[in-house]
Amino acid sequence: MVDDSIGRGIPTRREFIQGGSGLVAGGMLAGCTSTGGSQESGDGTDGSYTVSMAPMGETEFDAVPESIFTRLTHLAGMAFALGRGNDVNAMHAPDYYDQLWNQYTPHLDGVSLDWSGLYSSWDPDKEKLYDLNSDVHLADPASVFALQSWNMEDIEEIGSDVGPWFGNQFSDSHGTPPEEWVDDYEYYGLWEMFERVAAVFQEEARYEALAGIHDDLLNTLESVLPPESERPTAVLIGASDLDSIYAYPLDDPGFLTAHVSPLEPVSAFSDEVGSTTQIGMEALLEANPDVIFALGGMHPQTSIGAIRSGLADDAAGSQLPAVQNDRVYAQGARYQGPILNLFQLEMTAKQLYPDAFGEWPTYTEGPYPEIPEEEQLFDRDRVAAVIRGEFDQ
CATH class of the missing domain: 3.40.50.1980 (Nitrogenase molybdenum iron protein domain)
Structure with a gap:
């Protein structure tokens, strides 16, 4: 494991915001419930809000995340859908998926995407996560914990010192997560998960617009x-x-x-x-x-x-x-x-x-x-x- 002193010279996202970030002054006042609905958070003056998804539960954000770590492309693809694709700083097999996603972007006028050369994060290194200093880790902590190179202390350390975890992998085929996470696990459909990820970025309107297109498409098919x-x-x-x-x-x-x-x-x-x-x-x-x-x-x-x-x-x-x-x-x-x-x-x-x-x-x-x-x-x-x-x- 990486020495615990690594990365301590880098201010955490929470420390940065508490130190007077302009993002707080921007007035991000909306919080979000577990069902994706908005509500005021506390007294609405500190800019914080929470979003809920298994296995993390209620996750607090001090401001809308800017830099985005991902492992698997269903979550990187959600960032892309919300106009944040180029804020992704890591993903599994980035060059492969950059080429694949860009088979579709030519049909989306004014939309571009570049994931080439990003950190390949299938089995992420803890020290590298300190270096990336991401505002949010769109990755399932249970799936990272399942890697032999990570333990619970590592998961908690990164979530506390760098940026929160927010992801769900075992919904892919309703597989069984590690024993330590079973009691907290739930399964979501792709668009149910997308609704929660959209709330992380306070992009509920974008979600609703895309979900409406998806609903219309399903109605056409059915x-x-x-x-x-x-x-x-x-x-x-x-x-x-x-x-x-x-x-x-x-x-x-x-x-x-x-x-x-x-x-x-x-x-x-x-x-x-x-x-x-x-x-x-x-x-x-x-x-x-x-x-x-x-x-x-x-x-x-x-x-x-x-x-x-x-x-x-x-x-x-x-x-x-x-x-x-x-x-x-x-x-x-x-x-x-x-x-x-x-x-x-x-x-x-x-x-x-x-x-x-x-x-x-x-x-x-x-x-x-x-x-x-x-x-x-x-x-x-x-x-x-x-x-x-x-x-x-």
């Missing part, structure tokens, strides 16, 4: 969703290497399937496929899917064309209905924020049900493909305006 008897069977796989195929469930209760579960697909895999299961080509042939989703196939470093040709050239793969009918589709990411969720709901709807939602263009490379305006399932200009903070509430 209104013309084909009956189960007319739905194709589908699988989600990681298949950049056909010798090591990973299968993922389509019906996990967590937010990893937030772009799939509203579409109620029929899984071609049995219940034996867990959160990540390695399979061979024969198992894929046994599942015999009508549709294959290739996770990460939208990434510039992944060739969806090579995946398609690899399946077609394989003796077993060539027999798959998805291969024979050209229904091997690129997907993006499961740890998605709200903006990717909107794009991926549209994408997945068109891939699964082209007769209901319009054909998905054959995708080989480059950004998210152009969709004719009359076939778009949500308003890109409205989304971009909300991210920019230029919208009517």
